[in-house]
Amino acid sequence: MSNVLAASVAAAILGVLCLPGAADAYGWPVKPFDKPHPIRGAFDDPRFHLGAESALSAFHFGVDIAAPDGTPVYSVSPGYVRMHSGDVTIRRPATGRAYGYWHVTPVVHTGEHVRLHQLLGFVASGWGHVHFAESVNGRYENPLRLRALTPFYDRTKPTVGGITLISTHGATVDPQAVRGVVGVEAEIFDTPPLAPPAPWQVARLTPALVWWRLSQGGTPVTTWKLSIDFNRGLLPSGAYNGVYAPGTYQNKANRPGHYLFWVLQAIDTATLADGVYTIDIVAADTHYNLGEASLDFAVVN
Secondary structure: OOOOOOHHHHHHHHHHHOOOOOOOOEOOOOOOOOOOOOEEEOOOOEEEEEOOOOEEEEEOOOEEEEOOOOOEEEOOOOEEEEEOOOEEEEEEOOOOEEEEEEOEEEOOOOOOEEOOOOEEEEEOOOOOEEEEEEEEOOEEEOOOOOOOEOOOOOOOOOEEEEEEEEEOOOOEOOOOOEOOEEEEEEEEEEOOOOOOOOOOOOOOEOOOEEEEEEEEOOEEOOOOEEEEEOOOEOOOHHHHHHHEOOOOEOOEOOEOOEOEEEEEEEEEHHHOOOEEEEEEEEEEOOOOOEEEEEEEEEEOO
């Protein structure tokens, strides 16, 4: 890691990642409960609910745990069942906490009380995964955050690449001749710690946090600023176009997801003196791993 990652941003990132969770850690909903399983879809990653990959875009409200069709799915907590034809939710009224299991064929019924590790159903035909979600008083949280889904080991660093300056008309801006208002877009992704089975072996995960800083000649022009925060809560669907840039798409079979983030939607370079600047971008996952990249650009207003 270069000196781009100053001690100040490192401390800030670790502070966000270490925010205390509201619940004790819990095991996996598929056997073995005490060993990690491959994840093929991350929390807050891009999802599309109408047509191809355009209309009704939304954030993913859980994680997709790869498991063959027919795999038994078990409760990670005791509680009361709310069941539909393809999903089961186990609620704990005293705490407001609930755990959801989608794409399963249930064997339990609404109103039933289940114990820890009780069988809830089986992964439904054609899905190849269980979508697992956790919520508190109706607000979804990231199951991969520290002290939640356990054990979960992650030693892979996020990748930050393809930093691009975008004009207000959506065109790519030459970094050697920047003027007026521009946006900053970057492709950022993480690699699953355990590769999912084919055809999802190329799946990519979204990061937990993205930070940026502007500097000139090694001297900071701005402090480190948090741009993206997926570490805990589900973002509202109305924020989608302010987080993901056009060209973003989710994981598909044999095709990795392509995550283009608006690190900055607009920066008015007219407020900067002409000269060469650097934008530094740092991405973190939920387990302290950090990736970085930089782009030099010349302001010529």
